[in-house]
Amino acid sequence: MSRVMIVTGGSRGIGAAVARLAGAKGYDVAVNYAQARDRAEAVAAEIERAGRRAVAIQADMGREDDILRMLDVVDSELGPVTAIVNNAAIDYETLIPDMDLAKLERVFAVNVFGLFVIAREAVKRMSTRLGGKGGAIVNVGSISARYGGLPSDVVYASSKGAVDSFTKGLAHEYAEHGIRVNCVRPGLIATEMWERSIGIEAATALGRTGSMLKRIGRPEEVAAMCLWLCSEEASYVTAAIYDVDGGRGNRPA
Numbered sequence: 001m002s003r004v005m006i007v008t009g010g011s012r013g014i015g016a017a018v019a020r021l022a023g024a025k026g027y028d029v030a031v032n033y034a035q036a037r038d039r040a041e042a043v044a045a046e047i048e049r050a051g052r053r054a055v056a057i058q059a060d061m062g063r064e065d066d067i068l069r070m071l072d073v074v075d076s077e078l079g080p081v082t083a084i085v086n087n088a089a090i091d092y093e094t095l096i097p098d099m100d101l102a103k104l105e106r107v108f109a110v111n112v113f114g115l116f117v118i119a120r121e122a123v124k125r126m127s128t129r130l131g132g133k134g135g136a137i138v139n140v141g142s143i144s145a146r147y148g149g150l151p152s153d154v155v156y157a158s159s160k161g162a163v164d165s166f167t168k169g170l171a172h173e174y175a176e177h178g179i180r181v182n183c184v185r186p187g188l189i190a191t192e193m194w195e196r197s198i199g200i201e202a203a204t205a206l207g208r209t210g211s212m213l214k215r216i217g218r219p220e221e222v223a224a225m226c227l228w229l230c231s232e233e234a235s236y237v238t239a240a241i242y243d244v245d246g247g248r249g250n251r252p253a
Contacts, residue, residue: 004080005028007031008061009034010030010032012191015088022047029052030073031056035058057074061088082133082134083135083138084118085226086114089111089140089159107155108159111156112162127178129177134180141163141241143243145160146185160185164183164185171238172239182237183240183242184244185241188216188248211245
């Protein structure tokens with residue numbers, strides 16, 4: 001049976017690294033994107049050159065109809081999904097007195113509600129009690145859920161705290177259906193997200209002072225954990241949360 005993985009937010013950063021590694025490890029890959037079509041198609045083309053099938057699919061993870069369409073395309077073009085890495089996420093930096101409710105709702109729509117919709121559809125396809133073959137779901141959270149995030153980033157951190165709880169609850173609910181659910185919480189990782197906030201240079205400097213390993217992480221290091229959790233090597237692992245943060249969340253006081 002072919003292995004099929006969906007990677008949300010797969011056009012860049014951690015998502016692109018996950019998609020590439022999945023292809024290298026023998027998965028056929030659905031590379032989801034919201035806007036960066038050219039970049040998602042480039043990732044898919046790279047996977048195909050390595051000998052696996054890949055398709056770039058536009059879908060907004062904050063919209064139920066888009067998610068349903070994405071799953072239908074995967075069903076028809078790649079086959080039954082066996083692994084999902086929920087990586088897509090957006091940020092909204094604000095002090096709470098300045099918060100716009102619509103922007104708060106948008107963050108939770110993409111970062112939290114979309115995961116519920118994907119999980120609902122994944123269970124229908126993966127559950128051994130519903131005729132599926134089982135599968136693995138990995139939610140990409142954030143180390144910010146542990147400490148509330150950087151100043152003005154409480155909205156994003158709170159949404160990622162919800163991802164932690166969702167991971168554990170979903171894992172418990174569907175363990176007997178052959179579905180394993182885990183979470184990976186990146187710390188400071190060299191991605192474009194920082195360019196829209198404090199800047200990559202400032203993030204790199206923060207990595208040198210804020211992590212035990214004295215550096216910022218690479219997307220490929222997060223991808224390696226995601227792919228391990230989807231593999232048979234992790235067949236006895238579910239409801240777990242793994243920090244990939246250079247020890248940032250465990251520094252002695």
